[in-house]
Amino acid sequence: MGRTAGLPAELARLRVDERADPAQWPDDTGCGLLHVDMDAFFAMVELRTRPELVDRPVVVAGVGPRSVVLSANYPARRFGVRSAMPVSAARRLCPQAVYLPPTPGRYREVSRGVLGLFRELTPLVEPLSLDEAFLDVSGALRRLGSTPARIGAELRRRVAAEHGITCSVGIGAVKFVAKLASGMAKPDGMVVVPADRTLAFLDPLPVSALWGVGTRTEEHLRRLGLDTVGDIARAPLPRLRRALGAAAGEHLHALANGRDDRAVVPDAAEKSIGAEHTFDVDHHDRVVLERELLRLAERVAATLRRKGLRGRTVSIKVRFADFRTITRARTLPSATDVAREIHGTTVALLAEEGGTPAVRLIGVRVEGLTDATGAEQLSLDAVGPGSPPRWRDAERAADSARARFGDAAVRPASLLSADDR
Numbered sequence: 210m211g212r213t214a215g216l217p218a219e220l221a222r223l224r225v226d227e228r229a230d231p232a233q234w235p236d237d238t239g240c241g242l243l244h245v246d247m248d249a250f251f252a253m254v255e256l257r258t259r260p261e262l263v264d265r266p267v268v269v270a271g272v273g274p275r276s277v278v279l280s281a282n283y284p285a286r287r288f289g290v291r292s293a294m295p296v297s298a299a300r301r302l303c304p305q306a307v308y309l310p311p312t313p314g315r316y317r318e319v320s321r322g323v324l325g326l327f328r329e330l331t332p333l334v335e336p337l338s339l340d341e342a343f344l345d346v347s348g349a350l351r352r353l354g355s356t357p358a359r360i361g362a363e364l365r366r367r368v369a370a371e372h373g374i375t376c377s378v379g380i381g382a383v384k385f386v387a388k389l390a391s392g393m394a395k396p397d398g399m400v401v402v403p404a405d406r407t408l409a410f411l412d413p414l415p416v417s418a419l420w421g422v423g424t425r426t427e428e429h430l431r432r433l434g435l436d437t438v439g440d441i442a443r444a445p446l447p448r449l450r451r452a453l454g455a456a457a458g459e460h461l462h463a464l465a466n467g468r469d470d471r472a473v474v475p476d477a478a479e480k481s482i483g484a485e486h487t488f489d490v491d492h493h494d495r496v497v498l499e500r501e502l503l504r505l506a507e508r509v510a511a512t513l514r515r516k517g518l519r520g521r522t523v524s525i526k527v528r529f530a531d532f533r534t535i536t537r538a539r540t541l542p543s544a545t546d547v548a549r550e551i552h553g554t555t556v557a558l559l560a561e562e563g564g565t566p567a568v569r570l571i572g573v574r575v576e577g578l579t580d581a582t583g584a585e586q587l588s589l590d591a592v593g594p595g596s597p598p599r600w601r602d603a604e605r606a607a608d609s610a611r612a613r614f615g616d617a618a619v620r621p622a623s624l625l626s627a628d629d630r
């Protein structure tokens with residue numbers, strides 16, 4: 210079910226007319242969960258400095274031949290352009306669009322500002338990505354002297370006024386319903402699903418609206434005669450368990466009946482940090498691959514240090530020209546945030562694959578994360594005259610230089626281009 214899917218006609222009144230008297234808005238009693246989703250986030254951020262393009266199709270994407278669409282504004286979406294679509298396909302659908310390269314750092318800056326705005330209202334903010342988050346405002350209503358819908362309207366007003374972008378808000382009694390509602394509110398709207406209308410809201414929706422239902426599961430359910438969420442809600446649970454497996458059957462049956470016990474979890478601990486790169490042309494040269502592993506290891510290590518984390522398990526992801534994909538991992542004796550150690554491990558993992566066919570994508574990831582504030586484990590030969598270099602100290606110094614003078618200020622010599630050298 211697409212994000213821009215509209216409300217069923219009989220439930221259109223759940224869309225809030227923010228110009229009307231709030232007394233006429235849908236009843237939001239008991240609906241303390243909000244899902245806020247920025248509209249065409251990357252494109253809207255770029256359009257803040259390009260207002261002359263607001264009414265034209267705009268696509269934000271990289272410039273390489275294998276780049277994908279990061280974001281498309283709504284005029285471009287009317288031509289079928291979607292996020293994650295290859296740019297080549299987008300250009301065929303909408304050659305008249307303006308294609309803008311992404312601006313590094315700008316989106317994270319706006320995202321931090323928006324999340325800060327959310328946290329002024331409630332500490333229970335669960336970011337899902339740069340451009341969407343759940344909020345639980347149940348405990349803040351008395352303090353704010355407000356209602357969920359009024360809070361949603363105020364959030365939308367402030368996001369537009371302070372950050373120059375729009376957002377859509379869904380409000381419901383459970384997370385699943387709030388997220389569905391925000392998709393139906395797009396673009397630039399708000400939908401409230403009253404607690405006592407939850408089943409009426411869910412019943413007519415296609416089974417694809419349920420979390421966990423992909424294309425194959427949807428086809429399987431339709432073969433069973435289960436076309437709508439209401440069909441699943443009314444299906445005997447033993448039948449769903451037999452058809453889908455116990456866990457999946459129970460999960461879908463609960464959602465279809467409006468049950469979702471998950472709480473909003475603020476600042477959930479990260480489980481891994483990674484980076485990957487898709488080459489413009491396939492590569493089998495081991496020198497090129499190892500150089501890219503170094504660049505990715507530098508990015509991952511810098512992120513670990515910035516977040517005060519270290520990790521024990523280092524893995525690589527390799528996608529070959531035929532789209533076959535492998536992952537390989539190794540657990541280190543102690544946790545690290547040092548690019549040199551991460552890179553050395555990734556090179557060893559790649560070497561274990563022997564002769565490598567042409568590679569389309571390569572990635573580096575560090576897992577098993579722990580807080581880096583604890584004491585660092587030192588080997589006996591790590592101090593004193595003739596001791597090995599302190600790579601962590603060197604990389605931290607490089608972090609400071611890059612923070613002051615830009616990302617290009619300090620780089621490993623092997624990552625310099627011929628012109629740089």
